[in-house]
Amino acid sequence: MIDNDGDPGQVRPAAVTVDLVILTVRHDELHVLLVERGKEPHLGRLALPGGHVRENETLDQAALRELEEETGVNGHLLHLEQVHTYGDPGRDPRGRVITVAYLALGPDLPVPVAGSDAQGARWAPVESVLDGQMELAFDHSTILRESLERARSQLEYTTVAAAFCPEPFTVSDLRKVYEVVWGFPLDPSNFRRKVTRAERFLEPTGEFRAPQIGRPAALYRRGEARLLFPPLLRSGDVADAQFTATTLR
Amino acid sequence: MIDNDGDPGQVRPAAVTVDLVILTVRHDELHVLLVERGKEPHLGRLALPGGHVRENETLDQAALRELEEETGVNGHLLHLEQVHTYGDPGRDPRGRVITVAYLALGPDLPVPVAGSDAQGARWAPVESVLDGQMELAFDHSTILRESLERARSQLEYTTVAAAFCPEPFTVSDLRKVYEVVWGFPLDPSNFRRKVTRAERFLEPTGEFRAPQIGRPAALYRRGEARLLFPPLLRSGDVADAQFTATTLR
DNA sequence: TTACTAAAGGTCTCCTTGACTTTAACTAGT
DNA sequence: ACTAGTTAAAGTCAAGGAGACCTTTAGTAA
Numbered sequence: 001m002i003d004n005d006g007d008p009g010q011v012r013p014a015a016v017t018v019d020l021v022i023l024t025v026r027h028d029e030l031h032v033l034l035v036e037r038g039k040e041p042h043l044g045r046l047a048l049p050g051g052h053v054r055e056n057e058t059l060d061q062a063a064l065r066e067l068e069e070e071t072g073v074n075g076h077l078l079h080l081e082q083v084h085t086y087g088d089p090g091r092d093p094r095g096r097v098i099t100v101a102y103l104a105l106g107p108d109l110p111v112p113v114a115g116s117d118a119q120g121a122r123w124a125p126v127e128s129v130l131d132g133q134m135e136l137a138f139d140h141s142t143i144l145r146e147s148l149e150r151a152r153s154q155l156e157y158t159t160v161a162a163a164f165c166p167e168p169f170t171v172s173d174l175r176k177v178y179e180v181v182w183g184f185p186l187d188p189s190n191f192r193r194k195v196t197r198a199e200r201f202l203e204p205t206g207e208f209r210a211p212q213i214g215r216p217a218a219l220y221r222r223g224e225a226r227l228l229f230p231p232l233l234r235s236g237d238v239a240d241a242q243f244t245a246t247t248l249r
Numbered sequence: 250m251i252d253n254d255g256d257p258g259q260v261r262p263a264a265v266t267v268d269l270v271i272l273t274v275r276h277d278e279l280h281v282l283l284v285e286r287g288k289e290p291h292l293g294r295l296a297l298p299g300g301h302v303r304e305n306e307t308l309d310q311a312a313l314r315e316l317e318e319e320t321g322v323n324g325h326l327l328h329l330e331q332v333h334t335y336g337d338p339g340r341d342p343r344g345r346v347i348t349v350a351y352l353a354l355g356p357d358l359p360v361p362v363a364g365s366d367a368q369g370a371r372w373a374p375v376e377s378v379l380d381g382q383m384e385l386a387f388d389h390s391t392i393l394r395e396s397l398e399r400a401r402s403q404l405e406y407t408t409v410a411a412a413f414c415p416e417p418f419t420v421s422d423l424r425k426v427y428e429v430v431w432g433f434p435l436d437p438s439n440f441r442r443k444v445t446r447a448e449r450f451l452e453p454t455g456e457f458r459a460p461q462i463g464r465p466a467a468l469y470r471r472g473e474a475r476l477l478f479p480p481l482l483r484s485g486d487v488a489d490a491q492f493t494a495t496t497l498r
Numbered sequence: 499t500t501a502c503t504a505a506a507g508g509t510c511t512c513c514t515t516g517a518c519t520t521t522a523a524c525t526a527g528t
Numbered sequence: 529a530c531t532a533g534t535t536a537a538a539g540t541c542a543a544g545g546a547g548a549c550c551t552t553t554a555g556t557a558a
Binding site: 011012013014015016052053054055056057058059082084085086087088089096098100157229230231233235 | 260261262263264265301302303304305306307308331333334335336337338345347349406478479480482484
């Protein structure tokens with residue numbers, strides 16, 4: 001609200017950008033799309049893809065446009081949602097920049113297209129970024145960490161995991177997603193029971209796919225449900241993380 | 250990220266504000282704090298309290314400051330969290346305004362202080378705003394609706410409900426919060442069993458409070474837990490709402 | 499055929515949940 | 529002082545979900 005002001009000297013307009021945390025599963029590992037910065041500040045550093053919000057577009061449209069520019073994929077095919085907004089005064093040395101972070105989840109996407117305006121876009125294993133080895137530009141490490149946690153909890157209560165799987169997919173494909181994103185193995189039998197019982201999560205195609213070896217697996221498409229009931233909880237692990245996440249800055 | 254630009258003509262800085270959805274329970278009804286606008290546009294209309302983010306403060310700090318200005322309450326005593334950011338090009342006729350919405354939950358707060366810069370701040374029953382009778386300024390009806398839904402689901406997975414209760418409080422006080430926010434009654438016995446079993450949700454004081462009539466109730470304080478495990482699910486009701494919420498704009 | 503592998507389904511026990519009942523502690527009215 | 533009324537708190541019970549584990553099925557490779 002641009003109201004009850006009184007301090008016109010204290011407020012100054014800011015640049016508004018969107019940053020994208022684009023996650024995918026490749027080779028049984030969670031990857032994030034990063035671009036190499038082609039200019040100062042942080043020249044040469046890796047960063048999340050993103051860019052300015054244009055004059056006549058909504059934030060969601062800006063995120064969708066950037067997503068398509070960076071991946072070459074029609075953004076409507078991926079899951080895309082706003083996560084959090086970052087606006088610390090010091091986060092960009094050039095001035096006040098507010099960035100709205102979006103989380104995008106998709107199946108094993110093509111290697112980033114040339115021709116995008118991103119310098120050398122590439123997939124990086126999320127683990128290698130978060131274990132402190134690689135520091136991203138600006139506050140992008142924080143954005144990635146917090147968005148990943150959002151993704152992890154989204155898997156508990158929603159059906160977004162299916163967004164990672166190219167259709168049609170098997171129950172094992174879906175389980176792999178959960179295991180890779182959460183970072184620990186699940187019991188195949190119990191997992192199957194839960195996801196197949198959940199209403200409108202999976203829609204059987206009637207077809208089968210033979211793996212390299214072993215019994216052929218039934219194929220499914222994404223159902224209409226967006227919320228998962230009952231949810232697929234991570235149980236005890238939650239209790240550990242809860243003191244690290246919830247403080248204001 | 251203020252990067253990969255190329256279109257300096259297409260980007261223009263925007264005003265950045267925070268808007269607050271301050272909820273409280275009074276007289277067994279959910280209320281939201283609204284202010285009457287003292288200038289155009291939407292002069293005289295009711296709106297969410299909020300204001301500009303200043304030069305050297307974070308978004309969280311701005312929200313905290315506005316919260317204290319509007320309620321006169323030390324914001325650190327309330328639950329405050331960022332919810333969503335709204336930035337449609339047309340949402341403010343004066344130009345591009347990006348607003349970061351914050352959700353604040355607190356116990357029955359004092360009637361809004363005079364001396365704040367808000368013209369006639371007041372508590373309004375949430376229901377009366379959302380049933381379409383009263384249209385708020387700008388897109389504030391949308392912000393309120395979406396923030397309320399966030400609050401409702403927060404009650405399922407976190408311990409924020411206790412933020413509505415002035416300490417010390419009884420299990421019935423807490424149940425009332427759930428009933429008022431969710432909008433339907435809960436079984437007192439089963440509710441008690443769940444919240445008292447959840448680890449570190451409630452911390453008994455050992456004291457009791459006698460109601461007007463009936464058996465005295467044990468008193469509790471908020472425990473340290475921020476996440477609620479196991480969660481307190483709304484069950485079936487979730488399935489209904491799920492198709493209305495999750496689309497990009 | 500046999501060995502191996504992954505998918506799919508079943509078993510069993512424990513725990514949570516929801517619906518409901520019972521007991522406890524207090525107040526107000528007669 | 530007894531009874532009715534009211535809220536808190538605890539208990540009961542059947543149904544269902546979850547975790548751990550086993551069995552069967554349907555394919556491939558030697």
